[in-house]
Structures are given as structure tokens and as C-alpha cells.
Amino acid sequence: MYALIALILLLSAIWFGLSFANRLVAPIRRMIHATDQVSSGNFYVQVPIKRSEGDLAHLGETFNKMTAELRRQHDGLVTASGVIDRRRRFTETVLSGVSSGVLSLDSEGHITIINRSAETLLGTGGRLLGKPIVEIAPELASFVAEALHGRMRQSSGQVVISRGGQDRMVNVRATREGENLGAGLVVTLDDITDLVSAQRTAAWADVARRIAHEIKNPLTPIQLSAERIKRRFGKVIVEGKDVFDQCTDTIVRQVEDIRRMVDEFSSFARMPKPSLQREDIVETVRQVVFLWRVGNPETTIEEQLPHDVVPARFDRRLISQALTNVIKNATEAIEAVPAEERDGQGRIDVRFERREDGRIVIDVTDTGKGLPQEQRQKLLEPYMTTREGGTGLGLAIVGKILEDHGGGIELLDRPDGARGARIRLWFPETGPVQEAEGGGEGAGHGSPDSGRDNKNRTSL
Amino acid sequence: MSADILVVDDEVDIRDLVAGLLEDEGYRTRKAGSADEALAAIAARRPNLVFLDIWLQGSRLDGLQVLELIKESHPDLRW
Numbered sequence: 001m002y003a004l005i006a007l008i009l010l011l012s013a014i015w016f017g018l019s020f021a022n023r024l025v026a027p028i029r030r031m032i033h034a035t036d037q038v039s040s041g042n043f044y045v046q047v048p049i050k051r052s053e054g055d056l057a058h059l060g061e062t063f064n065k066m067t068a069e070l071r072r073q074h075d076g077l078v079t080a081s082g083v084i085d086r087r088r089r090f091t092e093t094v095l096s097g098v099s100s101g102v103l104s105l106d107s108e109g110h111i112t113i114i115n116r117s118a119e120t121l122l123g124t125g126g127r128l129l130g131k132p133i134v135e136i137a138p139e140l141a142s143f144v145a146e147a148l149h150g151r152m153r154q155s156s157g158q159v160v161i162s163r164g165g166q167d168r169m170v171n172v173r174a175t176r177e178g179e180n181l182g183a184g185l186v187v188t189l190d191d192i193t194d195l196v197s198a199q200r201t202a203a204w205a206d207v208a209r210r211i212a213h214e215i216k217n218p219l220t221p222i223q224l225s226a227e228r229i230k231r232r233f234g235k236v237i238v239e240g241k242d243v244f245d246q247c248t249d250t251i252v253r254q255v256e257d258i259r260r261m262v263d264e265f266s267s268f269a270r271m272p273k274p275s276l277q278r279e280d281i282v283e284t285v286r287q288v289v290f291l292w293r294v295g296n297p298e299t300t301i302e303e304q305l306p307h308d309v310v311p312a313r314f315d316r317r318l319i320s321q322a323l324t325n326v327i328k329n330a331t332e333a334i335e336a337v338p339a340e341e342r343d344g345q346g347r348i349d350v351r352f353e354r355r356e357d358g359r360i361v362i363d364v365t366d367t368g369k370g371l372p373q374e375q376r377q378k379l380l381e382p383y384m385t386t387r388e389g390g391t392g393l394g395l396a397i398v399g400k401i402l403e404d405h406g407g408g409i410e411l412l413d414r415p416d417g418a419r420g421a422r423i424r425l426w427f428p429e430t431g432p433v434q435e436a437e438g439g440g441e442g443a444g445h446g447s448p449d450s451g452r453d454n455k456n457r458t459s460l
Numbered sequence: 461m462s463a464d465i466l467v468v469d470d471e472v473d474i475r476d477l478v479a480g481l482l483e484d485e486g487y488r489t490r491k492a493g494s495a496d497e498a499l500a501a502i503a504a505r506r507p508n509l510v511f512l513d514i515w516l517q518g519s520r521l522d523g524l525q526v527l528e529l530i531k532e533s534h535p536d537l538r539w
Contacts (some may be wrong), residue, residue: 228481280472 012269027056031063042072065219101189104349107182109133109144121161121168121189133187136160140172140187147174147185167377169193193377200381201332201396212266219255219262226251265395274315274404276431281312281319282352288323289350299331303350310354313431314405321352322401325394326423333368333421341419358429359407367420376411398425462536465489466507468498470517478511496522502530 030047037045045067047060047229095102102119103111109132119128122137134141139159146155156173171190177183230248237244282305289303327348334346351363355436371379380399407427414420465487467479472493479489490507492498494515502510510530513524521529530537 217471221471221477224474224477224481228477228484231481234482 003399027060029177034067035061038070040214043067043074073434099191101191103133103185103186103187103189105144105185105187107148107184107450109148109185111136117191118187121163121170121191123163138230140174143172143174144185147176149186164377165203165373167193169196184269197377197381201400204381205254206267206279212262214348215262216257223252223255225271226255274318274401274432276313276315278311278313279316280309281314281429282306282308282310284316284320285323285350285352285362288320288327289440292324296331298344298345299334299348301327301348301350303352305350305352310352310360310429312360312427312429314360314427318401320406322398323364325398326425329394330364330366330368331420333366333370336369337367354429358414359425359426360429361426363422363424365414365420365422367418369418371411371421371426380409402427404432406430425460463487463508464505465509465511466492466498466501467511468492468516468523469511469513470494470515470519475512494519495523495526498526499529502534505535 027047027050034045034047040434046064049057049060049064051057064304092433095115098115099117100119102115103118104113106112111128111131111133128136128350133144139161143155143157143159147153154174156170156171161168161170166427168191171192172187174185174187176185218318228250233244234248271347286303286305289301292299293301314348327350330348331346334348337346346367348367350366351365353361353363355361393409395409402409402425405427407425409428410424412424413424414422465479465482467475467482467489468491469478470477470493474495475491479491490501492501496519498512501507502532512523512527516523516526528533
């Protein structure tokens with residue numbers, strides 16, 4: 001009897017003990033389960049709090065606070081990372097769109113970032129990232145060294161960068177990023193070639209205008225004097241009449257030459273705005289070649305023109321003048337070839353092409369003495385001539401005419417590598433971008449001296 | 461022929477040369493170096509022909525203005 005009661009008591013004691021233990025362990029087990037979930041990335045898990053559990057309840061609250069904090073920080077990091085990403089993309093877009101070349105160099109002078117404009121300016125092809133700047137662009141070495149090691153942390157100046165036969169004048173600025181010696185550099189490159197050239201052209205145009213005016217004045221009295229001498233004494237001279245005639249004729253002829261040169265200078269300085277009409281450009285080219293052939297039967301000139309009409313917006317007189325100038329140049333280049341080196345008569349080819357992008361391209365190729373390899377672009381500047389007796393204005397005038405039409409001129413070598421040159425004239429068939437309106441800009445390129453011209457016009 | 465030609469130009473060389481050329485051909489000439497001289501010469505005696513420089517630098521009136529004045533005071537003159 002007592003054994004049974006003892007057994008029941010024992011069993012109930014065990015049962016109570018187990019359930020008590022269970023109740024003690026349950027919250028801990030719940031917390032373990034929750035911890036597993038957090039460790040696998042779920043930050044939203046919370047542990048239920050039962051007041052009755054005392055210390056364990058406190059532990060549960062703390063646990064919940066911890067996970068909430070973890071969640072907050074995690075979300076914060078994700079947002080920040082998104083912001084950084086967007087900012088980086090923005091910076092990349094800005095850098096790729098900006099016309100200046102931008103480079104970032106580390107403290108050893110290796111390229112860490114380089115934008116497209118810088119690649120174009122410095123590029124020799126191939127990957128530039130990671131290469132030392134002194135290898136890619138030795139012209140920048142002194143600026144880099146000064147910015148990296150100098151006291152001022154900055155170095156700027158102008159330098160000429162030659163790539164692929166072209167010389168570009170570049171404004172360089174190198175800035176060290178921070179105070180410490182381990183900091184890298186940011187280098188910006190601005191191509192100011194066109195600005196410098198335009199400035200020079202504008203300055204020369206002014207000078208040309210003034211000199212032209214001054215020179216023309218004494219020409220009239222000189223010519224009149226010579227003519228008067230001829231009239232007055234030409235009939236009465238008996239002895240030495242041939243000397244007399246020769247001298248007076250020389251005076252008159254030379255004065256004519258000077259006057260012609262001065263007129264050419266004037267027309268450069270006072271270059272008229274194109275009066276644009278819609279015309280057949282092929283017909284214009286054909287006429288120029290025809291007239292040249294008629295006037296210069298000793299040169300061989302061939303043209304390759306399409307049979308159909310190609311309409312375009314241009315000034316017929318100016319384009320004819322430009323093309324005639326270029327053909328004249330070609331002829332003179334051929335004549336400049338010394339007789340021993342000449343094989344045959346010399347030949348000029350005029351080729352016409354209307355490109356898909358609407359560009360009109362006219363190539364004049366000759367078998368003359370060719371173009372210089374170095375500093376070729378200088379030929380387009382006024383007063384630059386490699387020819388004896390040349391005024392040096394021909395190509396500058398041609399360049400300006402084409403620019404006023406929204407196009408340009410290119411000085412190329414013959415594609416077949418033989419001696420000679422190819423001058424390429426091009427402009428868009430729609431004409432220059434902006435309409436000239438009585439004194440405004442005449443071309444998309446915006447000739448900087450055209451504004452000046454209109455203010456300072458004096459008739460000559 | 462003893463026609464009377466007036467040569468108007470601010471530059472003495474040109475004045476002398478043009479007048480000289482005309483005299484070689486047998487014409488009589490007078491010279492004027494400025495707008496006022498020209499107008500005075502025309503008022504004193506009407507010339508048969510006037511060579512008039514358009515610019516007349518340094519003169520009170522330029523050549524074109526002188527021309528206008530002459531046309532006003534001598535409407536029968538051909539020009």
C-alpha cells in the first residue's frame with residue numbers, strides 16, 4: 001500500500017520536475033532558434049516576451065533590441081551603398097561627357113582613372129589604365145613631378161602634344177589631392193589649339209587690313225608718275241628708248257603686282273559672309289575645273305564627278321574661289337618639283353563624294369612636292385607659305401571659306417604613298433548650322449573675327 | 461582746247477600728277493586740296509570738269525558731301 005503511494009509520489013515528482021525544467025529551458029530554446037534565424041540573414045525575427053520568465057524575459061528584450069539595431073544598420077549600409085553607386089555612375093557620366101581630359105594619378109604617377117577626352121588627346125592606342133604617365137605622355141612629366149613633390153601642390157602651364165602628326169596646344173593643370181605625401185594627382189587637359197589659332201588669325205586680319213590701306217595710298221602716285229613719264233617723253237626719246245620703255249613698264253607692272261597682293265590681303269581681312277543658295281555643287285565643281293583647264297592647258301587635270309545633280313546650300317562664288325585656290329596650289333606644288341625628279345607632266349585629280357551623313361567632300365590630289373610632315377597645320381595660318389613669292393594667304397582663305405560653310409579643310413598625304421598631296425574640302429550639304437543675320441555669326445564653327453569685322457569695317 | 465578743269469585731292473602728289481597729265485594733253489587746270497578750297501574755286505569761276513576725290517581726308521567735308529553741295533548750287537552740272 002505505502003509502496004504504491006510512494007511510486008505515485010515519485011512519478012508526480014518526476015513529472016513536475018521535468019515540466020519545470022521544460023518551462024525553464026523553453027525561452028532559451030526559443031532564443032537559440034531566433035539566433036539561428038538572425039545568423040542566416042533574417043533580421044526581422046523577434047523573441048516573444050513573457051513577463052513571468054523574469055531574467056530570461058529581460059534577456060529576450062535585449063535580444064530583440066539587438067536584432068532591431070542590426071536591422072537598422074544593415075538597411076543603412078544598403079542605402080549608403082546605393083548612393084555611392086549612383087554617385088559613381090554620375091561622376092563617370094560627367095567625366096565621359098566633359099570635353100577636357102581628366103586623369104587621376106596615384107602617388108607614383110600611374111594612371112588610375114582616365115576619361116575619354118584624355119584618351120583621345122594622349123592616346124597611342126591600347127589600354128592606358130595603370131600605365132605610368134611619363135610613358136604615355138612624357139610632355140606632362142614636369143607638371144606631374146612638380147605637383148607631386150613641389151611645395152605648391154599645383155602645377156599648370158601650356159604644352160604642345162603631338163600625336164598622329166597633329167600638334168595640339170594643351171593647357172595642363174595638375175593638382176595634388178591632399179596634404180600628405182602619399183596623395184595622388186588630378187590632371188586636367190584643355191585643348192586650346194583652335195582658340196590660339198583663331199586668335200592669331202584675328203590679330204593678323206587686323207594687321208592685314210591696316211597695312212593694306214597704308215600701302216595702297218602711295219601706289220597711285222607711283223603709277224601716275226610712271227604713266228606721265230611715258231606719255232610725256234615716250235614720243236621724244238630717241239636714244240635708249242628700249243631702256244626707257246623697259247623701266248617705265250617695270251614700274252607699272254610691279255605696281256600692279258603690289259596692288260593685286262594688297263587686294264588679296266584686303267579680301268582676307270574683310271572676308272565676306274557667304275550668301276547661301278541652294279545649288280548644284282557638282283555643276284560648280286565642274287565649272288571650276290573646266291575654267292582651270294581652259295586657262296592652264298599645260299596642266300593635266302582630271303575630274304571624277306557624279307552624273308546627277310547634288311543639291312547643297314553654299315555660296316557658289318566663295319566655294320569656286322576656294323576650289324580654284326586649292327587647284328592653283330596643286331599646280332604650284334607640281335611646278336616646285338625639280339625637273340630631275342619629275343616623271344611625266346604632273347597630274348591633278350579632283351574627286352567628288354557626297355557621304356551618307358550628308359557631307360560634301362571634294363578631294364584635290366596632286367603629284368607635286370607634297371606637304372611637310374611636321375607642323376603641317378601651320379600652313380593653314382595666314383602668312384605661312386613654303387613657296388617663293390607666295391603670299392601665304394591662299395590656304396588660310398580657303399580654310400576660312402569652308403569654315404564659314406560649317407565645314408573645313410584637311411591636309412593629307414596621297415593615299416597611295418607617292419609624292420604629292422591631297423587637299424580635302426568638306427562641308428555639310430545643309431550649310432552652316434546658324435544663319436547669318438546681318439552681322440551675326442556665319443558658321444557653326446563661329447569665326448571669332450567675324451564679329452570684329454563687322455564693327456571695324458572700313459572700305460578700302 | 462582751253463577747257464578749265466579743277467582737280468580736287470588732299471594729296472599733293474596726286475593733285476600735281478593728275479593736273480600735269482591733263483596739261484600735257486593741253487588742258488588748263490586748277491588745283492584744290494580741300495573741300496573749302498574746291499568750293500571757293502568753283503564759286504570764283506565755274507570749271508568745265510571737276511576731278512573730285514571721294515575721301516578728301518583731313519577736310520571739313522568729305523568728297524561725297526562736297527559733291528552734294530555742288531549739285532545743290534549748280535543743278536545743271538552733269539556728274
